[in-house]
Every structure is written in C-alpha cells, then in structure tokens.
Amino acid sequence: MPLFELREVSFDYEGIAALRGLSLSIEQGERLALVGANGSGKSTLLRLLDALCFPSSGAIVFDGQPLTAQRLQDDKFALPFRRRVGLVFQNPDVQLFNPTVFDEVAFAPLQLKWPKEELLARVEATLDLMGISQLRERPPYRLSGGEKKRVALASVIVLEPDVLLLDEPTATLDPRSQSQIIDLIQQWKGSSKTIVTATHQLEIVEDIADRVVVLEEGKVLASGTPTEVLSNHELLLRANLVHAHRHSHGSVTHSHPHIHSHSKHEH
Amino acid sequence: MSRGFVEATTIGFARALTRAMLSEETARKRGLLQSLDVRVRLVGLLSLVLAVTLSRKISVVGALFAVAILLAVLSRVNLFMLAKRVWLIVLGFTGVIAIPALFTTPGRIIVSNGTIAITEQGLRTASLLVLRVETAVTFTTLLILCTPWTHVLKALRALRLPKEAITMLAMTYRYVFLLVDTAGQMLESRRSRTVGVLTGPEQRQMTARTAGVLLSKSVALSNDVYLAMESRGFRGDVQILSNFRMTMWDYLGLLLFLLAAALAVWMGR
Numbered sequence: 001m002p003l004f005e006l007r008e009v010s011f012d013y014e015g016i017a018a019l020r021g022l023s024l025s026i027e028q029g030e031r032l033a034l035v036g037a038n039g040s041g042k043s044t045l046l047r048l049l050d051a052l053c054f055p056s057s058g059a060i061v062f063d064g065q066p067l068t069a070q071r072l073q074d075d076k077f078a079l080p081f082r083r084r085v086g087l088v089f090q091n092p093d094v095q096l097f098n099p100t101v102f103d104e105v106a107f108a109p110l111q112l113k114w115p116k117e118e119l120l121a122r123v124e125a126t127l128d129l130m131g132i133s134q135l136r137e138r139p140p141y142r143l144s145g146g147e148k149k150r151v152a153l154a155s156v157i158v159l160e161p162d163v164l165l166l167d168e169p170t171a172t173l174d175p176r177s178q179s180q181i182i183d184l185i186q187q188w189k190g191s192s193k194t195i196v197t198a199t200h201q202l203e204i205v206e207d208i209a210d211r212v213v214v215l216e217e218g219k220v221l222a223s224g225t226p227t228e229v230l231s232n233h234e235l236l237l238r239a240n241l242v243h244a245h246r247h248s249h250g251s252v253t254h255s256h257p258h259i260h261s262h263s264k265h266e267h
Numbered sequence: 268m269s270r271g272f273v274e275a276t277t278i279g280f281a282r283a284l285t286r287a288m289l290s291e292e293t294a295r296k297r298g299l300l301q302s303l304d305v306r307v308r309l310v311g312l313l314s315l316v317l318a319v320t321l322s323r324k325i326s327v328v329g330a331l332f333a334v335a336i337l338l339a340v341l342s343r344v345n346l347f348m349l350a351k352r353v354w355l356i357v358l359g360f361t362g363v364i365a366i367p368a369l370f371t372t373p374g375r376i377i378v379s380n381g382t383i384a385i386t387e388q389g390l391r392t393a394s395l396l397v398l399r400v401e402t403a404v405t406f407t408t409l410l411i412l413c414t415p416w417t418h419v420l421k422a423l424r425a426l427r428l429p430k431e432a433i434t435m436l437a438m439t440y441r442y443v444f445l446l447v448d449t450a451g452q453m454l455e456s457r458r459s460r461t462v463g464v465l466t467g468p469e470q471r472q473m474t475a476r477t478a479g480v481l482l483s484k485s486v487a488l489s490n491d492v493y494l495a496m497e498s499r500g501f502r503g504d505v506q507i508l509s510n511f512r513m514t515m516w517d518y519l520g521l522l523l524f525l526l527a528a529a530l531a532v533w534m535g536r
Contacts, residue, residue, distance in 0.1 A: 047494070052498055079502075087498045098441070106508050111500035
C-alpha cells in the first residue's frame with residue numbers, strides 16, 4: 001500500500017488552476033524529487049500532501065486514510081499526522097516566526113505537548129545535529145540565508161517525522177550551504193524516511209532522489225529514475241527545465257539543450 | 268533624485284529598528300540589571316515607575332532619578348546615549364506641555380516683566396512634571412535596554428498576561444523588520460527605475476500603489492505563516508516555553524526594588 005496516493009487531484013487558487021487531474025503514488029521510504037518550471041504546481045502539491053489545503057476535486061489518501069479537511073479537524077487524526085509529516089517551506093521567513101532559534105525549534109514539540117524534559121533534550125540534540133547550537137538565542141532577523149534554511153529544517157526534523165516535504169531546500173543558497181543541506185538529505189538514504197523534494201535545480205536531483213516526477217502545468221508529464229529523466233533532453237526542454245543553448249562555429253550557428261549535473265557537464 | 272517624504276520616513280523607521288536591534292547588545296553586557304531574573308527586572312522597574320507617578324515631592328522624584336542613573340551606571344548603559352536619545356527628547360516634548368504651567372499656576376510671583384509672571388508654584392509644577400516623565404521613561408528605557416525583547420515577552424507570560432496577546436506582540440516584532448526591509452527595497456527599486464522628476468500627484472499615486480502592494484504582500488505572508496504554524500501542530504492554542512528560575516540574588520533584588528518603591532510612595536505622599 002502506498003504511503004500517499006493522489007487520484008485525479010485538481011486544485012485552483014481563486015479560479016487559477018494549479019493542479020489539473022494529477023495522479024501519483026508515493027511509497028514509504030521513497031526519495032522522490034518533484035521537478036518542474038516555476039508555476040508547474042510543485043509547491044501546491046507539497047501543501048496538499050501536508051494537508052494545508054485540500055483538492056477541489058479528486059482525492060488524497062495517506063496511509064490508507066482519506067486526507068480531508070474534516071479529518072484534519074479531529075485532533076486524534078491531526079496531531080499524529082502533524083507528528084509524522086513535516087513541511088519545510090521555500091521561504092524560510094514564513095517558517096521562522098518565533099523570537100529566537102531555540103523557540104523556533106521548540107515550537108512543534110510544544111504544540112504537540114511533549115513532556116518538558118524530553119522536549120528540551122530533543123531540541124538540544126536537533127540544534128547539535130544541524131550545527132546551529134551557537135545560534136540558539138539569535139532572533140531570525142540576525143541569521144544569514146543559509147542559517148535560516150538550516151533553522152527551518154531543524155524546526156521540522158525535531159519531530160523526527162516519517163515524511164519530510166522539502167520545498168526548494170537549496171534555492172538561493174551559496175554552494176557551501178547547498179552542500180550541507182544535500183549532505184543531510186543523503187544521510188537519510190536507506191532509512192524508512194520518505195523524502196519528497198520540490199526543486200527546479202536539476203544538478204542536485206541525482207543526489208537527493210531515487211525517482212523523479214516531472215510536472216508541467218499541474219500534471220505529471222513523466223516519471224522515472226534520475227538517469228532516465230536527466231538524459232531525456234526533449235522532455236526537459238518541454239518541461240522548461242533546460243534552455244536551448246546557441247553558439248556558432250565560424251559561419252554555422254546551431255542550438256541544443258543545456259544542462260549541468262554533478263557527474264557530468266555536457267552541452 | 269532626492270528622497271521623498273515616504274522614502275525618508277521608511278529609511279528612518281528602518282534605522283530606528285536597527286537601533287532597537289543594537290540595543291540588544293547592552294542586554295548582553297554583564298551588569299546589575301542583566302544579572303537579575305527578567306521577571307524581577309520587569310516587576311521591579313515597573314514598581315519604580317508606579318512610585319514615580321504617585322510621588323508628589325520633587326525631592327523624592329529627584330532621588331528616584333538618581334537611583335535610575337545609578338542603575339544605568341551599574342548596568343553598563345551608556346549615559347551619553349541615554350541623555351541624547353531619552354533625556355533630551357523627553358525634555359523637549361514634556362517641556363512644551365509644562366511651560367504654560369509656569370505662568371498659569373497661581374502663587375507667589377518670583378519673576379515678572381509686568382504683563383506675564385512666573386510663580387513659585389508654577390515652577391514647582393512644571394519641574395515635577397518634567398522630572399517625573401524623565402524618571403519614568405528612564406526606568407522603562409533601562410528595562411528595554413537591559414532585556415532582550417524576547418525575554419520581556421516571556422516574563423509577561425510568566426506574569427499571566429494572555430498568551431494570545433504575547434504571541435501577537437512577538438510576531439509583530441518579528442515581522443515588522445521583514446516588512447520594513449521589503450518596503451525599503453521596493454522604494455529603492457522604484458527609485459532606480461525612475462528617470463526625471465515626478466510631479467506631486469504622480470508621487471502620491473506611486474506611493475499609494477507601493478502601499479497597496481506591500482499590504483498584499485503582508486496578507487500573503489500572514490497566510491503562509493499561519494499555514495507554517497498549522498503544519499507544525501498549531502491548533503489555535505499557543506504553547507509557550509518558560510524556563511525561568513529564581514535565585515536568592517533575584518529574591519533580594521526584588522525585595523530591594525519593592526522596598527525602594529514603597530519608601531518613595533510613602534515619603535512622596
């Protein structure tokens with residue numbers, strides 16, 4: 001039984017369609033990358049998976065149970081669900097609403113009413129794991145972009161969720177901060193953790209995912225292993241994930257797709 | 268192109284916020300007030316403010332002002348900064364309100380030019396008003412300078428202020444930095460793309476549009492922040508972590524604060 005099953009899911013923002021009849025299954029322990037151009041529906045899909053919004057048509061099933069607004073009203077379902085599924089937002093400023101880093105990381109365990117001793121120990125361990133113990137008393141406006149991302153991630157992984165939904169986790173980060181985040185995601189490889197990462201950075205896909213789903217205008221355009229998807233230049237060009245690179249050899253000008261990746265650099 | 272009123276105001280606001288951030292540096296210094304539990308600082312300094320407002324004698328309020336200066340020195344607060352940012356400004360504002368009392372309060376005339384006169388009672392009233400405000404504002408400023416804002420909020424929670432109100436204050440303080448920064452960037456970006464001089468109506472139109480966009484952005488941000496809270500288990504009832512511990516030193520400090528306040532009220536009645 002898949003952990004998440006989406007059947008013909010559609011969603012719109014005030015009349016503007018974001019997802020159009022999307023169907024997808026996500027297995028437990030899977031590392032999945034959602035790739036697509038801006039506006040392809042990646043962030044919306046993550047919000048639906050986190051039950052922050054609900055389909056206008058179609059259905060989402062989580063661990064055999066329907067994910068509906070009504071079910072999320074019920075604490076008996078909602079609290080364990082929030083404990084099991086965590087979302088790291090694309091904009092860390094959205095997620096860092098507490099006065100200090102320590103309060104931020106402690107927020108989720110506090111809402112779930114963990115015993116104080118366990119809460120403090122878990123927060124300390126998470127701060128250590130993320131290498132941000134020295135930032136504990138800092139307010140969010142005194143953090144760099146990379147630090148904000150790490151704190152945002154820490155504020156979610158403190159609950160040790162089974163499912164981690166990451167929205168553009170490495171976007172706008174400098175190379176060192178990017179590599180720290182990728183290293184962390186790689187550490188979970190082989191664990192039972194399900195990791196769904198939305199990104200348009202193809203160069204990180206091989207490192208963070210075993211399966212890639214390409215989205216285009218709110219639908220699944222293709223799905224496959226990172227090698228299968230990244231080697232299909234026509235598919236990437238259609239999904240607006242690569243651009244045509246034009247150059248001249250003397251009087252002859254030609255164009256072809258342009259892609260960078262960690263293992264190869266090809267034109 | 269010169270900066271307009273709105274841009275200058277936004278930049279001024281951003282500077283004020285930066286100063287607020289810098290003031291947290293004082294809160295990290297090792298000083299008398301900083302060594303006390305935040306709740307003691309809050310209750311102690313606010314009780315002194317109450318004592319100032321209840322005291323009717325200049326000598327008592329003056330003594331409390333001396334206590335404020337002593338506390339500032341022992342807490343390693345820069346007196347020059349205090350004079351420039353607090354005392355002078357308060358003197359300016361309160362002075363304007365107090366001046367009429369010099370001439371309108373009936374009593375024994377001490378200076379007169381034939382048409383207007385300053386009375387002894389008028390001088391006392393005006394001096395008491397200015398000194399009271401200076402002293403009360405100094406105590407309040409000491410609390411703000413010597414305590415990170417986040418700790419003040421937690422102390423208020425420990426003193427049973429509704430947690431919804433505290434959460435609202437904390438989030439306002441958190442996001443006002445972000446929104447002021449965004450507003451500054453929007454105005455800068457507009458200026459970088461503006462060629463020539465805009466007329467008054469054009470400027471007003473631009474400003475109204477910018478304000479509208481900023482409002483839309485802040486609404487979108489608040490929606491996303493709510494979702495981010497919900498995603499991490501928020502169910503409408505905020506839980507706040509409070510881990511204050513009182514020591515003998517804190518109890519002693521609290522006792523001294525309350526004694527000083529009570530003595531001032533009794534002597535100044």
